[in-house]
Amino acid sequence: MNVATALPPPRLEDLADKSFNPFALERLSHGDADDPYPTIHQLAAQATVHKGSYRNLFTTVPYVQMGPLDHYMVFGYEAVTRVLTEPETFTNHEAFKHNLGVSFGLSVSTMDAPLHSRYRNIFQKAFLPNIVAKWGESVVDPVVDELMGKFETTGEADLVEQFTHHYPFGVVYRQLGLEPDQAPIFHKLAIAQVQSAIGLPQGAEASSKLGRFFQGLLDLRRAEPRDDLITHLATVEADGERLPDEVVISFLRQLMNTGGDTTYRGTSVLLVGLLSNPDQLAALAADRSLIPQTIDEGLRWEPPVLSTWRYVSKDGVEIDGYPVPKGATMNVNIGSANRDPSKFKDPDAFDIFRDRKVRHLAFASGPHVCIGQHLARVEMTRALNALLDRLPNLRLDPDKPAPDIRGHHLRVPDHIYVRFG
Numbered sequence: 077m078n079v080a081t082a083l084p085p086p087r088l089e090d091l092a093d094k095s096f097n098p099f100a101l102e103r104l105s106h107g108d109a110d111d112p113y114p115t116i117h118q119l120a121a122q123a124t125v126h127k128g129s130y131r132n133l134f135t136t137v138p139y140v141q142m143g144p145l146d147h148y149m150v151f152g153y154e155a156v157t158r159v160l161t162e163p164e165t166f167t168n169h170e171a172f173k174h175n176l177g178v179s180f181g182l183s184v185s186t187m188d189a190p191l192h193s194r195y196r197n198i199f200q201k202a203f204l205p206n207i208v209a210k211w212g213e214s215v216v217d218p219v220v221d222e223l224m225g226k227f228e229t230t231g232e233a234d235l236v237e238q239f240t241h242h243y244p245f246g247v248v249y250r251q252l253g254l255e256p257d258q259a260p261i262f263h264k265l266a267i268a269q270v271q272s273a274i275g276l277p278q279g280a281e282a283s284s285k286l287g288r289f290f291q292g293l294l295d296l297r298r299a300e301p302r303d304d305l306i307t308h309l310a311t312v313e314a315d316g317e318r319l320p321d322e323v324v325i326s327f328l329r330q331l332m333n334t335g336g337d338t339t340y341r342g343t344s345v346l347l348v349g350l351l352s353n354p355d356q357l358a359a360l361a362a363d364r365s366l367i368p369q370t371i372d373e374g375l376r377w378e379p380p381v382l383s384t385w386r387y388v389s390k391d392g393v394e395i396d397g398y399p400v401p402k403g404a405t406m407n408v409n410i411g412s413a414n415r416d417p418s419k420f421k422d423p424d425a426f427d428i429f430r431d432r433k434v435r436h437l438a439f440a441s442g443p444h445v446c447i448g449q450h451l452a453r454v455e456m457t458r459a460l461n462a463l464l465d466r467l468p469n470l471r472l473d474p475d476k477p478a479p480d481i482r483g484h485h486l487r488v489p490d491h492i493y494v495r496f497g
């Protein structure tokens with residue numbers, strides 16, 4: 077008699093050095109600046125382009141993978157938009173092969189056209205609004221429910237430690253069908269892999285362990301398909317073409333950072349904006365139709381990805397009359413675009429009722445515009461609704477330190493102490 081045996085799910089292997097704590101080192105990578113915006117405003121008011129590295133304004137920790145490239149910073153809404161939307165001049169591969177390319181491999185962020193358009197086209201089919209909307213109920217709600225169930229009756233909480241730092245990652249784990257005991261190892265490896273950027277050997281070790289795991293998962297889902305993201309990515313086609321495994325694996329390696337880390341930061345800073353402006357929080361609690369504009373205001377005010385990079389691929393390029401040489405790395409300051417006073421009145425203020433005629437650039441613009449933006453909105457909407465429904469009279473805890481958003485590149489507060497009920 078033939079008995080069909082199910083394939084065992086692949087298992088993740090922890091880092092060899094169990095004492096290595098990548099979370100403690102995150103600040104080294106993203107900076108510990110309390111508020112970079114006064115410096116950004118000052119430089120933007122002087123000129124659109126400045127020679128030098130944005131990172132070096134705030135930290136002396138070397139970015140070992142950036143190499144000896146010449147850095148130029150670009151500020152302001154118009155110039156940032158131009159750099160992001162002129163991919164034939166300002167390219168990705170040369171800018172990211174040293175860092176994201178090392179950590180993740182052949183990810184879409186490291187590609188230029190025509191390769192980028194070819195693969196992005198296929199990925200996009202897995203992230204269409206109608207597909208992503210379904211994940212709200214099946215994937216996001218159970219994660220939010222479980223986390224909130226642990227503290228909603230206690231009257232007080234640290235919303236970072238107990239909620240925002242977990243729910244977007246929980247969404248990723250559910251999408252991967254990760255076993256509960258594997259989740260902490262997965263989170264640790266995902267954060268460790270980007271620390272190649274500051275020269276730590278655990279970065280490469282984490283990338284290779286995640287790569288082996290994802291290959292196993294792709295093989296498993298092809299053998300035993302499910303209605304989930306991995307099966308979708310393993311089988312999705314556009315114009316008769318499927319994604320090569322190497323490209324899917326790089327995408328999945330990047331998912332914790334692109335999908336988890338950004339949403340964790342975006343939700344945290346949005347809550348700081350709301351809790352620091354109780355009148356706006358009360359208005360939102362009373363009228364949930366304000367949620368989309370509230371999410372957009374949080375993303376405008378404190379974009380979770382404050383800066384990105386592009387490479388100047390041509391001779392004779394000028395930005396606002398300022399020459400930038402071929403071979404330079406542009407440090408593209410999304411934060412300065414989102415707080416450009418010529419586009420946004422009183423730009424440092426968090427105001428969910430502000431005029432929204434100008435689109436913020438928190439999801440970037442042009443061919444690399446965030447592929448997961450619909451999912452991020454679904455996640456943040458579900459999280460906000462749950463917090464407002466289940467934590468009545470939500471307010472900052474007056475006896476604990478106020479939230480302090482830190483970092484020059486990826487920003488987040490360590491704690492948001494609240495009371496409710």
Ligand code: HEM
Pocket residue numbers: 184185186196331334335336338339342375379380381384385437438439440441443444445446447448449451452
């Ligand atoms: C609030 C949440 C999010 C923010 C602020 C954000 C921001 C961004 C930004 C600024 C970029 C462009 C970077 C550049 O061009 O240099 C980007 C690209 C990307 N994002 Fe997001 N993101 C968020 C959520 C997500 C989610 C949930 C996913 C995954 C499912 C995701 C997947 C990606 C991918 C794969 C890219 C690369 C696209 C390409 O290069 O073609 N993001 N994101």
